[in-house]
Amino acid sequence: MTRLTNCRSIAFSVLIAGLGIPMAIAAPLGLPPVPIPDDNPQTEAKIALGDRLFHDPRFSVDGTISCATCHAPEKAFTDHRRLSEGHSGLLGTRNSPTVINSAYMEELFWDGREPDLEGQSKQPPVNPVEGGLADIGVLVEKIRSEPSYVEAFKAVFGVKAQDITADHFADAIASFERTIIAGDSPFDRYQYGGDESAMSEAAVRGLEVFRGQGRCVSCHLIEQTQALFTDNRFHNIGVGFKTIRGQEAEIARKFLEAKNAGADVDKTVLADKEASELGRFAVIEDINKVGAFKTSTLRNIALTPPYMHDGSLDTLEGVIDFYNNGGREKETDPVTPFLSGGIRPLNLSDEQKQDLVAFLEALTSPEIASQVPSTEIITGNTGDQQP
Amino acid sequence: MSQMNRRRFLRTGGAVLAASSLPFSVVELAFGQSGPEDFSFAFISDSHITHIKGDKFVRNWDRGMIQAVAEANLLSPRPDFVFYGGDIAQLGTPEEIDHGLEILSGLRGDVHHVMGEHDYYLDLGEHWRKRIGPDHYSFDHKGVHFVVLNSILTYDEWTHRKWDTPMQRMKEMARLDNPDGSPFMVGDSQREWLRKDLANISKDTPIVVMSHSPLQKIYRGWNFWTEDAEQVQELLKPFDKVTVLYGHVHQIQYNQIGNISFHAAMATAWPWPYPETFVQEASYLPKLTVEMSRADPFFERDGTGWQFINMHTGDVDVHYALPDNENRVVAFNEQQDKPVDSLYQDESKQIPPQDHY
Numbered sequence: 001m002t003r004l005t006n007c008r009s010i011a012f013s014v015l016i017a018g019l020g021i022p023m024a025i026a027a028p029l030g031l032p033p034v035p036i037p038d039d040n041p042q043t044e045a046k047i048a049l050g051d052r053l054f055h056d057p058r059f060s061v062d063g064t065i066s067c068a069t070c071h072a073p074e075k076a077f078t079d080h081r082r083l084s085e086g087h088s089g090l091l092g093t094r095n096s097p098t099v100i101n102s103a104y105m106e107e108l109f110w111d112g113r114e115p116d117l118e119g120q121s122k123q124p125p126v127n128p129v130e131g132g133l134a135d136i137g138v139l140v141e142k143i144r145s146e147p148s149y150v151e152a153f154k155a156v157f158g159v160k161a162q163d164i165t166a167d168h169f170a171d172a173i174a175s176f177e178r179t180i181i182a183g184d185s186p187f188d189r190y191q192y193g194g195d196e197s198a199m200s201e202a203a204v205r206g207l208e209v210f211r212g213q214g215r216c217v218s219c220h221l222i223e224q225t226q227a228l229f230t231d232n233r234f235h236n237i238g239v240g241f242k243t244i245r246g247q248e249a250e251i252a253r254k255f256l257e258a259k260n261a262g263a264d265v266d267k268t269v270l271a272d273k274e275a276s277e278l279g280r281f282a283v284i285e286d287i288n289k290v291g292a293f294k295t296s297t298l299r300n301i302a303l304t305p306p307y308m309h310d311g312s313l314d315t316l317e318g319v320i321d322f323y324n325n326g327g328r329e330k331e332t333d334p335v336t337p338f339l340s341g342g343i344r345p346l347n348l349s350d351e352q353k354q355d356l357v358a359f360l361e362a363l364t365s366p367e368i369a370s371q372v373p374s375t376e377i378i379t380g381n382t383g384d385q386q387p
Numbered sequence: 388m389s390q391m392n393r394r395r396f397l398r399t400g401g402a403v404l405a406a407s408s409l410p411f412s413v414v415e416l417a418f419g420q421s422g423p424e425d426f427s428f429a430f431i432s433d434s435h436i437t438h439i440k441g442d443k444f445v446r447n448w449d450r451g452m453i454q455a456v457a458e459a460n461l462l463s464p465r466p467d468f469v470f471y472g473g474d475i476a477q478l479g480t481p482e483e484i485d486h487g488l489e490i491l492s493g494l495r496g497d498v499h500h501v502m503g504e505h506d507y508y509l510d511l512g513e514h515w516r517k518r519i520g521p522d523h524y525s526f527d528h529k530g531v532h533f534v535v536l537n538s539i540l541t542y543d544e545w546t547h548r549k550w551d552t553p554m555q556r557m558k559e560m561a562r563l564d565n566p567d568g569s570p571f572m573v574g575d576s577q578r579e580w581l582r583k584d585l586a587n588i589s590k591d592t593p594i595v596v597m598s599h600s601p602l603q604k605i606y607r608g609w610n611f612w613t614e615d616a617e618q619v620q621e622l623l624k625p626f627d628k629v630t631v632l633y634g635h636v637h638q639i640q641y642n643q644i645g646n647i648s649f650h651a652a653m654a655t656a657w658p659w660p661y662p663e664t665f666v667q668e669a670s671y672l673p674k675l676t677v678e679m680s681r682a683d684p685f686f687e688r689d690g691t692g693w694q695f696i697n698m699h700t701g702d703v704d705v706h707y708a709l710p711d712n713e714n715r716v717v718a719f720n721e722q723q724d725k726p727v728d729s730l731y732q733d734e735s736k737q738i739p740p741q742d743h744y
Contacts, residue, residue, distance in 0.1 A: 218685040249460045249495075256463065287458045288710045337457035339450065341688030341711055 027181065028365075030188030032226045034103045034178055040118060040171045042178060046156045050176025053169060058146075059125045059139050061132035062087045067124065067173065070096040076303035076372050077180060082311030086130040093269065093276035095311035098304050100368060101297055103178040106232040110293045110309045113265055113283045117174035122166050123266045130270070136166045143169060182300060182365035190362075192225065199362045206359025209352045214323070216356075218342060219295045229299055229363070234280040234292035237343050238327025239308045241291065241336035244277045248290055248338070252278060256285065279309075290338045300368050302361045316357045324348045426529050429459040429494075429695045430705075432472025432634035433654030435505060436487040444486055447687050448477070451655035455693040456493045458708055466695055467528065469494050472634030472652045473503025473539070473599035478557050481514045488518060503599045503634065504539040504571065504610070509557040511546070512537075523577055525584050531593045531698060534584065538573050538598035538613050538633075545569035564608040571600040572614040581622055593701030594629045601633045603642060603649055609659070611636050623647055630703040632696070639707060641717045643725035650705045650717060650726060658682055658690030686711035 027033050036042055053059070057066040070084040071077040077099035079085075084096045094110050102108070108120035125131035125139050133139055143149045143164050150161045157168050187207070189198035199207070210216045220229040244251055251274045258268065265283060269276045276282075280289035293309045307313045313322060318329070325331050326345035348356070434452040437445040459469060471491060476483035484506065491498055502522040506515045512522060522537035540546075541560075546569075550556040559567055573581075588594070596602065602619050605611035613619065623629045629647045637659035640651035682690030688710035697704040702719035705726075709715060713730070720727040731737050 215685065248457065249463075252461050253463050286714065287461050287708050288714070290458070290461065335450075337453045339454070341450070341686040341691075344446070344687070 027226075028183035028188075030183035030185065030192050030227055031101070031181065032104070032228075034181055036178065037116065037118075040174060042175050043156065045152075046172050046175045047179055048176075049152045049156050050172035050174070052152070053173050054176055058142055059131055059133065060087050061134075065124075065131050067099075067121070070124075070130075071099045073371055074373065076100060076300050076368055078304045080305065082306050084130070086127070087132040090129040090132075092127075092129045093271070093273050094309050095306065097296055098300065099177050099180050100182050100300055100365075101180070101228070103181060104228050104297075105230070105294075107294065109266075111269065111280050111283050112234060112294055113269075117177050118167070118170040121170045121173040121177075127270055128267060139169065140164060140166055182368050184367075185299065185365050186362040187359070188227070191222070191227070200358055202355050202358035203362040204359075205352075206355035206357070206362075209348065209356050210359055213348060213352065214320075214346060214356055215342070215344075216323075220298050229297045230295040232295065234289055234294055235340040235342060236279065236289075236291040236336060236338045237293075238322070238336050238339055239291075239293070239312060240277040240279075240310050241328075241334075241338075243310075244274050244291075245334070245336070247274070248278075251275060252281065252290065255282060276310075291336060292338075292340070298360060299363050300365055302364050303368060303372050316360050317353065320348070320353045320356050324353065425698070426467045427462070427464075427695055427697045429462060429466045429469040429693070430472060430632060430652055431455045431459060431469060431491075431655060431693045432501075432652035433474040433503070433637055433656055434487055434490075435474055435477045435654070435656040436483045436490075437477040438480055438482045438486070444483075445477075448656045449486075449490065451688060451691050452487065452490050453493075454688065454710065455655045455708075456490060459693065459695070460493070460495050462695060465496065468497045468499060470597055470632070471498055471500045472597070472632070473501040474505040474634060474654075475500075475503070475515075476506050478554065478561070479506055479509030479514075484514055484518060499533075499535060499597070501535055501597050501599050501634065502537045502539060504560050505557075507537075507539055508546075508560040509553050523580065529698075531595055531701070532585075532588050534581065534594065534596045536573055536577060536581070536596060536598045536602075536619075538600045538602060539571045539610075539635075540574045540577070541569040541572060541614075568608075568610070570607060570612055570614040571610050573598075573602075573619055574615070578615065578618060578622065581619070585622060585626075588626075590625055591627050593698070594623060594626050595698075595703070596623065596629065596631045598631065598633045600635045601640070601649060601651065602631045602647075603644060605636070605640070620644060620647060628701045632703070632705075637691075639715060639717065639728075641705075641726040641728070648703060648719055648726050650703060652694055653692035653707055653709065655691050655693055683711065 054067040054071075057063050057069070059066065065087050070079045072079060079096045082095060084092045084094065086092060097110065102117060106115075108114040108117060109123075114120040114123065122136060126133045126136055143153065144161045150164070153159055153161075153164050153168055156172065157164075159168065186198045186203065189195040190204070210220075211222070219231045219233070219235060221227065221231050222229070255268065255275045255278055259265065259282075269278070269282055277291060280286070280292040280294075301307075302316065305314060305316075307316070307319050308322075313319050313329075322329055323343070324346045325333070327335055327339050327343040431452070434455075435448050436452065437448055439445060459466070475487035475491075500519045502512055502515060506512065516522065523535055525532060525534045527533070546556070548556075559565060560569070562568060585594075598613070600613045601611055602613050602616050604613070604616050624645060624647075626646060631647055631649045632652065633649070634652045634654070636651045637654035637657060638651060639653065640649070642649040689712050692707050692709040692712075694705050694707045697706065699719075702721070703726075704716060704718035707715040707717070715731075716729040717726050718729060719725070
């Protein structure tokens with residue numbers, strides 16, 4: 001628990017209330033107030049319970065996988081792997097996104113298949129390639145059979161052991177996740193704090209590229225008083241195309257047939273590499289959303305390699321080259337027919353690309369950086385299979 | 388897919404559609420005495436493939452067409468065929484027509500083509516006919532009589548004026564608000580052909596007419612217009628149920644004149660009218676003369692799209708697939724006896740036009 005101290009202090013420094021009493025979370029520089037759902041108010045006890053649940057590996061079939069396995073505080077709440085590894089060394093199909101600032105997301109998971117953190121948190125424990133529990137009832141039983149949890153759930157939710165549900169588990173974890181908020185980066189101090197020296201000259205030039213020729217800001221939004229660096233929308237930017245190239249129609253047809261027959265989307269997309277690449281289409285069946293994935297935030301991006309929904313790019317330089325080539329790693333690669341109309345070749349110079357990297361590095365929050373040892377940021381690591 | 392499975396799929400697809408207006412549904416067709424049948428077809432139009440030089444073509448127009456082809460191939464159950472609504476080319480050159488046809492060759496299933504003015508006025512349709520076939524014809528499909536017309540002809544005096552070059556004629560016809568332009572028409576001989584073609588069709592057979600220009604008069608300066616529209620409509624009047632589908636206008640339009648429902652196709656290239664856009668690189672858009680509500684200029688496909696058509700008891704439901712925008716459905720409403728937009732028909736849901744500031 002100690003390793004979380006720094007992170008918790010970010011949010012807790014502005015908490016004003018004690019156990020059981022709803023409280024507000026003020027936002028750090030550059031971020032709006034944290035949206036808190038009416039039916040799941042923040043309390044200190046609930047947050048503490050969520051913190052404990054988040055780190056508890058018992059909610060997996062072999063007792064090895066917790067939320068923190070793939071969302072480790074010392075890895076900026078990611079796992080620094082291309083694809084996340086569940087129980088028994090099983091690989092999923094997607095790169096672990098950071099939990100930092102996930103409180104602001106309008107939809108959860110890369111394909112937005114859950115509307116909120118509460119819904120999201122119930123899926124991984126029962127996904128066959130993540131926690132691997134047979135069903136959510138097993139999870140509930142594990143809580144009910146641990147006296148210290150029974151006590152804590154009673155204190156937080158006022159329920160007896162037999163009345164504990166997965167929703168209580170989800171509420172507590174979501175409450176904890178809503179405290180993992182980080183702004184106040186050099187960019188925030190430059191943009192919103194009036195400190196013109198907060199960013200390097202290269203980063204300032206990079207911001208101009210970001211807003212101009214780089215066309216980044218159209219999806220990674222910077223607004224007048226805040227910057228979430230996401231539009232909360234879904235775009236096909238060309239990532240993952242190689243996996244399903246030319247087979248999209250057949251994969252979509254098979255997926256929809258299985259879905260109509262009752263197949264679970266969460267389980268299918270994390271187990272089936274091809275179905276995974278259908279992206280947002282798998283959730284809403286919109287023909288315009290094949291291969292579209294959620295715009296991820298760029299805050300603390302320098303601390304969360306590798307990149308993209310499939311972890312296929314190791315470095316920020318690689319990401320910028322990918323965009324500069326109009327949605328492909330190499331200029332000679334084919335372009336997906338489903339490519340978003342926002343993606344096109346950018347003709348950036350080498351200096352512009354370097355400046356962009358400098359800008360992206362200026363999006364790191366000091367509180368997060370201080371928790372992530374530099375030895376933890378190893379790109380192209382892990383020996384995972386190349387997607 | 389077996390018939391049983393197909394039906395189950397159709398119903399499921401319908402439920403999905405009702406929930407979220409997705410273009411992924413087929414409604415059953417049930418009319419006439421020959422028993423219920425249902426079918427759909429895709430409708431792609433106005434790609435304006437533009438040759439720069441050598442093997443270089445305007446990327447943006449290529450991408451719009453490529454995306455429509457890829458998405459149409461996803462339709463399940465498969466559409467029975469695809470209509471291409473004309474203006475495959477920008478200046479009617481063999482390079483442009485061939486390049487467009489190469490992209491369309493990725494479509495699964497048969498394609499029926501309509502002649503657009505951009506395909507015609509360079510060589511008066513010679514290369515187009517050589518590659519594609521006749522420019523007006525009819526066929527029957529599952530109880531519906533389909534008619535394809537070449538509606539972009541004009542007065543012979545204009546067509547055969549003493550032009551410096553054929554390209555001059557092409558560019559004059561492409562120009563908007565052109566005082567030296569000339570209105571589109573189906574023409575006497577084609578109307579006579581149509582009269583004979585329809586003579587033996589029973590009046591309760593649903594008719595679908597495909598043309599490039601609207602067979603109704605909207606705006607003459609841009610040839611959103613067919614000079615002999617009323618005469619064509621007169622030939623269609625005796626039938627219980629007629630639908631005209633057209634391209635050319637690059638936007639959603641729908642109308643009801645008597646027994647005839649009209650629907651326009653989105654272009655895969657650009658929206659008309661269209662907004663001024665980022666001038667970050669050379670623009671190939673024709674000059675703006677009328678303002679419109681803005682499409683998002685960042686997303687090059689916003690304001691474009693393609694559509695697929697469900698035939699349902701002889702009525703047409705048009706499903707617009709609109710990348711980076713909200714998909715739309717304009718469906719024939721039996722109570723109101725006209726096409727109705729499923730989203731925006733209700734006045735309280737309409738979005739007022741924006742001004743540019």
